[in-house]
Amino acid sequence: xxxxxxxxxxxxxxxxxxKEKPPVKVExxxxxxxxxxxxxxxxxxxxxxxxxxxxxPTIEELADIRxxxxxxxxxxxxxxxxxxxGLVYIAVRLFSDRHVTITVRDSGCGIxxxxxxxxxxxxxxxxxxxxxxxxSVMESFTDRLTVVSHPGSGTRVTMVKYLA
Amino acid sequence: MAFGAxxxxxxxxxxxxxxxxxxxDHHTARSVRDAIDKGIYLYRPLCVRLDLSRVSFMDSSGxxxxxxxxxxxxxxxxxxxxxxxxxxxxxxxxMAGALRVPGLRLITEKGETHV
Numbered sequence: 001x002x003x004x005x006x007x008x009x010x011x012x013x014x015x016x017x018x019k020e021k022p023p024v025k026v027e028x029x030x031x032x033x034x035x036x037x038x039x040x041x042x043x044x045x046x047x048x049x050x051x052x053x054x055x056x057p058t059i060e061e062l063a064d065i066r067x068x069x070x071x072x073x074x075x076x077x078x079x080x081x082x083x084x085x086g087l088v089y090i091a092v093r094l095f096s097d098r099h100v101t102i103t104v105r106d107s108g109c110g111i112x113x114x115x116x117x118x119x120x121x122x123x124x125x126x127x128x129x130x131x132x133x134x135x136s137v138m139e140s141f142t143d144r145l146t147v148v149s150h151p152g153s154g155t156r157v158t159m160v161k162y163l164a
Numbered sequence: 165m166a167f168g169a170x171x172x173x174x175x176x177x178x179x180x181x182x183x184x185x186x187x188x189d190h191h192t193a194r195s196v197r198d199a200i201d202k203g204i205y206l207y208r209p210l211c212v213r214l215d216l217s218r219v220s221f222m223d224s225s226g227x228x229x230x231x232x233x234x235x236x237x238x239x240x241x242x243x244x245x246x247x248x249x250x251x252x253x254x255x256x257x258x259m260a261g262a263l264r265v266p267g268l269r270l271i272t273e274k275g276e277t278h279v
Contacts, residue, residue, distance in 0.1 A: 038191035042167025045189075045221070063221075063252060070223040074190045121260060129197070129232055133224035133260050140259060 025096045028054065032090040036077040036106065040088075044073045048092055048102065055094050057163050064141035065100065065161055071134040072104035072157045079124060080108025080155055098163045099143075107154035114147050169219075171196045173203045180209040180242075185218035188226035197229055201236050208240045217248035227256055234268045245269045 030051045034040045045066045052065055076088040089105040111117045118139070123132030139145045142159040149155035169192035174181045180203050184196060204212060212233065234244045249257070249270060257263055263270055
């Protein structure tokens with residue numbers, strides 16, 4: 001009987017129709033724990049940039065990452081801990097398909113309304129010096145931004161950047 | 165300072181020329197803010213010219229720094245000009261609609277005023 005059996009036999013139909021991609025692995029990762037001090041904003045940028053450099057990013061990609069990380073760390077210092085003592089955990093992962101994930105986590109006060117917080121120009125800062133653009137900058141300079149937060153439980157920001 | 169920022173100022177012909185260098189983040193913006201505000205209140209210029217050519221890094225804290233200075237300048241009746249704004253900084257400014265703020269002008273390389 002003609003049909004599928006004959007087609008498979010003659011090799012004109014491949015039953016493996018899905019393109020198989022090699023599994024994506026973590027090639028390298030870094031874990032940082034820094035006190036939520038404003039002077040560590042520069043330290044954090046430098047450490048993350050130094051680590052990501054091994055993946056040979058372009059100048060633009062590295063600058064994007066430095067800026068996004070700076071915003072996330074600043075959020076933890078200014079908002080999560082309201083400039084009091086606290087720790088910020090930063091995890092950076094380099095994947096075999098050349099994407100980078102950066103997670104910035106704190107155990108501070110948490111965000112009541114994440115959707116509202118992510119709106120451009122929105123800020124809970126009373127002193128009037130914050131532009132309210134932190135999340136907007138993070139979103140603009142990375143390929144995917146995820147924010148998970150609960151009041152009283154802290155905040156976790158995950159940024160994904162696909163390197164060329 | 166490794167990741168610091170610095171502001172040098174010169175007052176001449178009713179213009180307070182400020183050159184900011186280094187990395188502007190939430191931490192470094194504080195001292196730069198205070199220095200510029202001091203200059204604005206001391207000299208009461210007609211124009212505050214911020215030269216950003218030597219800024220190696222700026223995040224949204226720099227945005228707050230610039231807009232906050234526009235507010236201070238307004239108190240003494242001065243306007244603010246931005247010079248040598250890199251494409252990256254311009255992108256951040258546009259995100260917040262900063263260039264639509266009255267009292268703030270962007271001076272491009274050709275010397276034209278970009279609005």
